[in-house]
Amino acid sequence: VQEKEQEMIQKYLRPTAMAEALECKSREKEKAYFLAGGTELLRLNSPLHVETAVDLQDLDLSGVSIAEDGIRIGGCTTFTELLDHKEVPDFLKTAVLYAGSRTLRNAATIAGNIAAMRWDSYLLPVCIAAKVRLELADLGDDGLVHQESVPIREFISHPEVYRDSLIAAVLHRNFSRSVVSERLVRSRQAPPEFSAAIGADIRREEDGNCSFSSSRVVLAGRGIRSGNGDVGVFRLTGVEQAINSGDIADEQDLVEAVRSEVLTETDQFGSAGYRRYLASAVISDLYNRMRTSACSGETSGEGR
């Protein structure tokens, strides 16, 4: 009596092939969702109104493989499998461990966490910072499966375009890229006060200085948004430009860059001032951490 039921779900489908899965999703339209680990789709108070669950368990979408051009992580690879695989980059393992419960990690999948696109996502900030690409599968008009590799920023920016797509895999090709992240929480499994990640291609110059390019500065938190009005997990493009152009001479420059681009508000969970301070402090610390490790010739950040 009064045990939980996923009230909205009317239909459960378990395709055995990619084409069938995509066809199911296409047929059932927007109220059909792919079901992998279930930690996002079936979570308490999920914003998704699922009427049809398309279970992916019979598709071969798990596993990590290494190719010359990078690492390919199957979309249904669980967090636990990511931790256990020696080739998975450290920055990703660090983010996986933000999910404090092993039991949840046994279920949660990399694609599921990305696809949910939640503000408190464990993996989204680092995946954006790392500039991973997503291998998306779609059903073409010809009824055949088409796969394309899409930058994660595209996927995030245009969810309506990729609504029926299936994340078959996550691709990470730039092994030399530095990626660091932070997730500030009151207790380990509580929602974060703040999540942030920075990724960059760092080159050590002959004079000992370092130059940054293709930076990604990613932020997420309750009560914060970008100057452009972005909420959820968003990029600070102005800060990225400042980093890339070498305009950050000291911490104060970075603090001001962040403050000029982050809007914060006061609510019952915290004040605008606190969030403003924290955004600057965390981004500064991450930048310094990455700079220090990369420029000292150590393995760059938490990347490989």
Added chain:
Amino acid sequence: MMDISCTVNGKRRSFRCSPAETLQRLLKRSGYIAVRNSDDGEGFSGSDTILFDGVPRCASLLLAPQADGHEILTPDGLARARELTVVQQAMVDAGVVQSGYNAPAAALLLTDLLQRIPSPTHADIDDALSGLFNRATGYRQFYQAVELAVTRRGNRSAYAHETVPEFREELKHVGKVRAKVDGRKLVTGSRAFVEDAAAPDACAVYMLTSPHAHAYITAIDTHKALALEGVLAVITHENCPDVYYGQAGQGFPEPSPYDRRMFNRKVRHVGDRVAAVIAEDEEAGRQALALIDVAYEVLPPVLSIDEALNPGAPIIHKSQVVYVTGAPDRLDSYNVDADDRDGKVIYQFPIHGDPHRNIAAAVEGGIGNLEKGFAEAETVIERTYETSQIQCTPLETHTAYAYTDGDRLIIHASTQVPWHVRRITANVCGLSENKVQVIKERVGGGYGSKQDVLLEDVAAYAALITGRPVFYRFTREQEFIANSTRHPMRIRVKLGAKRDGSLTAIDMDVKANTGPYGNHCLTVPMNACSKSLPLVKCENVHFSVTTCYSNIPPTGAYQGYGAPKGNFAVQLALAELADELGMDQLDFLEKNRVDAGYTLEILRCLGEGREGTPAPVSSCGLGEALRQGAELIGWGRHEHSANPEVKIGKGVVLVQQGSGLPGLDHSCADISLLSDGTFMLHSGGADLGTGLDTVSVKFAAEVLNVPMDAVSILSGDTDNTPFDTGAYASSGTFFSGSASKMAAEDLRIQIIRAAAALLDEPEQNLSLRYPGEAVSQVSGSVVTYRDLARALLNGTGSGQLTGKASFTTEDSAFPYGAHFCQVAVNTRTGQVRVEKYAALQDCGTPVNPELALGQIYGGVLKSIGHSLYEQMVLNDRGECLNASLRDYGVPMISEMPDDFRAVLIETDDPFGPYGAKSVSEISTNGAAPVIASAIHDAVGVWVRDWPFTPEKILRGLGKID
């Protein structure tokens, strides 16, 4: 519907399920009862853990059809027959099985761990249990359980308790590590809880609750809901019993006012009851809720103490005020402006309430001459502290199951107070008490909140009017909006001291927020004074208490009662005074603390709703606790972090509690000699997982000189066990335990008398000898209990021997303790980490040492949670914005201090049974002040309100405005 088949616990099974059904629900309804739901399927608490193809998963986060073709192991599939697995036995022996709701899941997770990693480290154990919430015992003793299991895999008979100290060498059971008597039942996931007793075809209660914090119901139409097939009844304020009562399960006559009916025309908090649908199935119940039309006249909500006490504030209870005794003069004129829609507030006796000014209760008192005390002081400080509303979060939410049996009403309850449940539900239902039976099942966590009668009244009345069995369980969300919580308080403390540190005066003003109803509205805030002020010697003390009504979610009893709040204020004020005086905090406490023999005069004015009496400190382990604690924490040694942003600090505080309520509590027990020489003990005591039944059995076995296995116990059943006021106010061991001991002593006298007659010897020649015989010290003649019983029950004997006891006392036995901690404060982010925590507690003779340690660990971790993480966030409409365990922020194993130690300081209390005092509640009284004190030591910031968030730290450091 779909058909699936899978392997469950090694057997092939087929099921029919809907696409929407979760695997947890399917398994539970299919008889795998240990796959439970304690978090609304959040996938947080771990009660729904299964091994899915050998991997731990949350069954609530799997759809049942996903299981088709898979292999499942449930927690109740671990043990074979009566044989516990090595892991399960190790858990029982290590003391981690207390309330036990999540014990089967823990056993499953640890079994999986040991299969993956034969010799796990603490980090491995942390990782394995990271998805398990354990409110009762903290997590520290899981390390010992794993260590024991690892050892025993090679040597099954390895000693159970090398890491747990034992006490009282001269006693066989008391002070020794023995398996908790209900440990096997709980760890294996057997039927133990109310939900396991409910018939599969029981109807259920679906509660429509108020979306408004403060409103009148101007119209309610239930016709459409009642017309729905499967709906048996709808109860509202229009057809509920016209009976006023309170939900606080306190001794009658209660100090808490009767200020509510089952349903009221006025709703006073978001989540307040509006209508109860009694339905045969969930679909009908939910549909019916949607078909009830309610019109409200919304009133402005009152949320804070200041708002409530503000002249002109909206009045929460503009009610007819009634006094059963002691009505004040001019009550008629007071009631002239009462609004009938607000109903009544009935006081059993005056507690200085003034509901028309939002004051539920008030009291003040003191000793000595405060003015003179402050005049003598050379240093005076005055500080104000605030505590927040805290949820008890028992894993088993509030649950009741009721049905009729002829003209009687039977209630299975998860309660700490079976007799209060009987009295209150009988009153509400218009029955006499002989028509009601309350059976306390195992309690999957109470912590005070199950001292209150939160849903038994509705379940009982629903069963009565429908004639059908009725089950009612709070969801986790309902638990957040309708359960009793810690009263938020604002406490001003003024202290005066001489330059040498001697206290000359203490003034304490407590303002408490009781929320919508007056549960414990007098006694919790008074307890804030009575369990904090008597820790120090001071001749001039004054206190005042004012409790206000408001529209926040309900408050009530929570482990520690008022003490965690009062002690936070007083101990932190003492730390601030020591700092002001330039004295070492430990030296300052040593100088002012009480010790054995000191008379606590202040208790004269701190009786719970009656006149109090001064009491002597009969035993006190404070000195030893301070000495050992200082060594453990390295007091006086300054620590440094490798990270320059991180500062380390240390703190120390004193704690105390009581052992029940002398003069108010009452416990009874009886014990009978059975025909084979074993014993059946009936105790009124309500074991809420703490090990009270084990205490009672130990006492009886000790008195009668038999193995514990020769004594079985039935407790907390109003038909079949004698009266007990209940398990609250730390009364279990002292009151209920004493009753069991005295009943056994009564029986012992009878055994000796009967044996003397049988052996034809004078009684004085006989004594009782282990493992169960009476022996003559003169002739050497012996009669076993078995032979004696048979002689008594053979048709010619004098009949069954039964010892009885009724225990009351005016004597007090105060447990004491000292808590030390070391924190690391990140000055960059404001984050605080408790690195070390040492809780040294004097509970007299620790009767169950392993369980006592577990209660200390559990109490401390709860209060670390209250101090640092937990917070009910309400918006300005009184809605709780974080009504789930994850969002609310309960501490998990990852929040456990890195170095966490509980130490039992033995004393022999002259009034306690075998020298025992209480242990559980006191454990929650230290963390808040000691962490706050350590934060100050680290970074020079006094944080004076709960929780100590990073934002408050940063503000204190001047890093944000």
